[in-house]
Amino acid sequence: MKLKKTLFVALGLAFAAGAAHAQLKVGITVSATGPAASLGIPERNTVELMPKEIAGQKVTYVVLDDASDTTSAVKNIRKLVSEDKVDVVLGSTTSPNSLGMIDVAAESQTPMIAWAASSRIVEPVDEKRRWVFKTPQNDSHMSTAIVSHMTSNNVKNVAFIGFADAYGEGWYEQFKSVAEARGIKIVANERFTRTDTSVTGQVLKMMAAKPDAMFIAGSGTPAALPQKTLKERGWSGKVYQTHGVANNDFLRVCGADCEGTLLPAGPVLVAEQLPDNNPVKASAMTYIKAYEAAHGKGSVSTFGAHAWDSGVMLQAAVPAALKKAQPGTAEFRAALRDALENMKEVPGAHGVFTMGPNDHLGLDQRARVMVQIQKGAWKLVQ
Amino acid sequence: MDFQIALILGQDGITNGAIYALLALALVLVFAVTRVIFIPQGEFVAYGALTLAMIGNGVFPATAWLLLGAGVAVAALDGLGALRAGQARKLPSVFAVNIGYPLAVLALLRLLPLTELGLAVQILLTMLVVVPLGPMMYRIVFQPIAEATVLVLLIVSVASHVAMVGLGLLFFGAEGYRTPPLSDASFEVGPLTVSGQTIWVIAASVVLIVALALFFGRTIYGKALRATAINRNGARLMGIPPALAGKLTFLLAALIGVLSGVLISPITTIYYDSGFLIGLKGFVAAIIGGLASYPLAAFGAVLVGLLESFSSFWASAYKEVLVFTLIIPVLVWRSLTSHHVEEEE
């Protein structure tokens, strides 16, 4: 076994040496199984649609699954940087996984573009986070959209229920700070888990607090359960959801019970309804067409679009980096990092990216819209 | 908390508890006969619910391919066994049962207009697909190591759970499904609204608990099945081959699992990996019943359901902490009252 391993390593090295100049290597770790699979699967599907060639360089993708587990995510990025010698790492799906990967990316001086939402992944841009970028909007971005919708609709008290994981926790913190600054009170703060079979207890407590609106922070189909329970208990007021629910499976499961639900989302969700002068419309439509061509009409989700945007970033930054160095070298990785940081006005599926030394997310107000569920479809709120 | 809220929580806890009770029954049953702690029980719940959802949506359920695959594996094992025993004449029947049956089910699923069938027929089809996976699983996974220690059986059980969850993700995707309710009726009882589905759930579990308790406590055949667990050779002398007893129990367990899935999927959303946590709560209940007593297991199940619904009202972030911490005193109490000298497997 020892001999076999040594042989394997030797072969690997030889291959890496021979291939170093020929291609750009992109390493990806994605949560395609485990609790975050509903986010990870569209992301992995999107990888197959990413550019096969950038500026004349062949691009190869090494995709690893981390099963929504931090240990595996870190193991994966170590493998990607040391074994596969990738030029850039994309992923992972969840915030804890991405946070765990930062140290390895910094240590190996490999740029990394995360697909997870927590602002802690790229803030503050310090010695380690120099190497880290991300595509999804911060929860605070999305929270401001919700909160301004709430204030303009006279909502003063909100009852909150979120996933008992990093997703729900991140939302609660961001939403709380934005809401309280605007004088909105959070009168109930409840948690539920993805596979819970009942949230009656939580819903009763939320209703007992007599809020003006309900806010549910969950992702995918599980976010339908609190809303269906609310309906069952006779709640007829406003319900806000997060962009985590923005896929068609949610509409299928929630059905009529979700009519009228409001949520912030990346523009990609309602790209067709955007006015033609919107800078994101064209780039978002490109993604939707590519994804639906491969996976069928109505299959697109906003999570896949986060992955897509990292491809868009590479397409924008790699040509500049290629001018300085060849892929497979430390110089190229550093040049790619610089190019990513210098990216200006690059339109993706979720918004327009303009990075800077202190901004490794690069999104602005154009990266979110308010959406309402009307007649079982997503409708842009003007 | 006022009285009305307590009532609603109680109703919620009992409904969930009834499902846990069904699973606890299956777990007790399987353990009593085969000494297997049947972790994949929860997967049968998910497979049942999701297969029904597929059929309801007019999609060919991928579990049917698993049925065919398992059938081929069983045919290969039994066929080889028959050849080694010099009973080649048994081969046709082995193949007919294990490969012919899945093929027939596959054909039915292909030919029938799935969406136009009534719910009852769809449920029947679901059972035809998923339930035989139980005995097949016993044949492939557990029968070859029927004599192993409880620990090894448990680990094998975990391994098959892992594989089944992986297959579940492949078959059904990561998103959840709901199915239409068996009954749309709803009744006003004081301040409570009781849905017809809730009544179905509770009634089904009470009927099964009583039936199983009678079967194992009163009938010769039930007693004989139980004897298999204690003494495999003794049971063989009674005229029950342990392998048959094992397959029968797994058939019953799979049936209970699928039934639970069909019963709850109108109440809640079911995912490919929902089974584990539901199964775990059933397991808790089964242990409270000492893996032996049906009524106590049912009592434990309702207890877990109530604990869960009340703690999700009081402190939802700490729900699981509360449920599992409160379980420990119950375990201590059960352990002290069910006195037996600790000795030898």
Next chain:
Amino acid sequence: MKPALSPRLVMAAFVALLAVAPLVLSAFYVTLLNYIGLYAMVALGLVLLTGVGGLTSFGQAAFVGLGAYTTALLTTSAELPGWLAWAGGSPWLALLVGLVLTVVVAFLIGKLTLRLSGHYLPLATIAWGLSLYFLFGTMGFLGGHTGLTGIPPISLFGYELRQGEEVYYLVWLFVLAGVLTTSNLLDSREGRAIRALKGGMVMAEAMGVDTARSRMVIFILAALLACASGWLYAHMQRFVNPTPFGLHIGIEYLFMAVVGGAAHVWGALVGAGVITVLKQWLQDLLPKLFGTSGNFEVIFFGVLMVLVLHKARGGLWPILVSGFKRFIPVAAQRRAVDRDALALPRRELPAAGSLLLEAKAVTRRFGGLLANNNMSLEVRAGEILALIGPNGAGKSTMFNQVSGVDTPTSGEVRFLGESVVGKGSRAIARMGMSRTFQHVRLLPTMSVLENVAIGAHMRGTSGVLSAAWRMDRAEEARLLAEAARQIERVGLGEHMFDEAGSLALGQQRILEIARALASDPCLLLLDEPAAGLRYKEKEALGDLLRKLRGEGMGVLLVEHDMDFVMGLVDRVVVMEFGEKIAEGLPEDVQRDPAVLAAYLGGED
């Protein structure tokens, strides 16, 4: 035949391989080896707990979390409360705090749950495992579900261990220390007590072993191993969040132990290695076969594990060992018995004829069944008393009443003038009463020598720590020498190093006598010692008992074999239907009409 290698040499080769591994392996394989080391430490704890001690735990991952979170908090928190400030900033101090905290938590959890019997215990481990896991996620100061970042690397003499190769030696130092400690412990007085936990609790208690304490010892040790693994994990990962400490991972650790071979210390390493490497290979291989559009890793993993356990129920280690030995013979590790070891101090036997055991009007009911009714008997030093009677007469129940396994409903049992009712078999054993069992209770996979040495358990004093670090060897030599002496005395000398399970049933009964003698008793209770013996062996046993009587020992004998009894014993007590029907000299009893009726009418 090739010359056999010494086990030490094999071990040295393994350590050498480990030492050069980072020099020849690629960086990623070194990283994998690091993870294997971390997993192996937890699995090692499970070998001790589950494989050896028979306590199945699903909760070990929570202890890993305890170690990881303790160090993460102490090394990242800017403002610790004053009383903890001294521990801030240094990973090594944090390790110390973590280990102490683990001992406290494990002790409390153990106190509450280790008394649980049967399946209640594994479920309890799920319960506290899950509770701790969810607590990690809900505690705000622990970073919640999102986690804690910025954990510093461990530094050693001012040098920071950042890269995989740098941490590697530290990790494997920990692993080897764990393996060494565990195998030392298992091969000692305390270790034999631990090994008796699985399937030999009643026997062990009767030999004076405090089984509750032994359970607690392995529970805490396993928790400590897990905690140390968590400490290394946190500083390797430099980030902690709750997911790696959940129930699924707890089950995976158990998986590793069982697949590797739960009964073997090295099985932990094999299990951790095989599972980690297999997952890696599946991840590399399957996308090449099936493309990247589906995830087949878990499916294949599950199926492969089922197949492995079908072929190797005892885990991979035993198979590996026998395969290795086929190519390279390794000398069996045989314990040398030091004949010159100082003999253990002996109890002063009471003067011949003085009263040892006195049972007065003992009654035992089981529900409506009267198993013993108003039974009285006495045994004196230097005499052999036989308790006989047809099957079901209540002899064994009576035996249990006097030996402390059971407590009489009413009546009195005095040993050396002291009442022993309700005292428990361990305390009674300490007073100098030792016994054998009607259904032989020995540990079949342990050698005859070790089985007998359990009998001498209470004649030693060295504890867990001195055993783990080999400071118990002088005492151990004396215990083993004593055990060897007793084995030779009962005539099993040639089987000293055989597995106890390989002996014939009659020999196993004799082994039990040696074990009882090793505890240096003044009263010996023998439950059907002659059953299954051949004529010559019976004669030898008779001679032995006569000799013991000559030395002043008292013997109480339950026996069926009339010929054996009548030529040997001094007095006979006859029971039927739970009551005494006759008592006296053998020749008188044999003529007693009540006895004749009982035997002719009752015996089948």
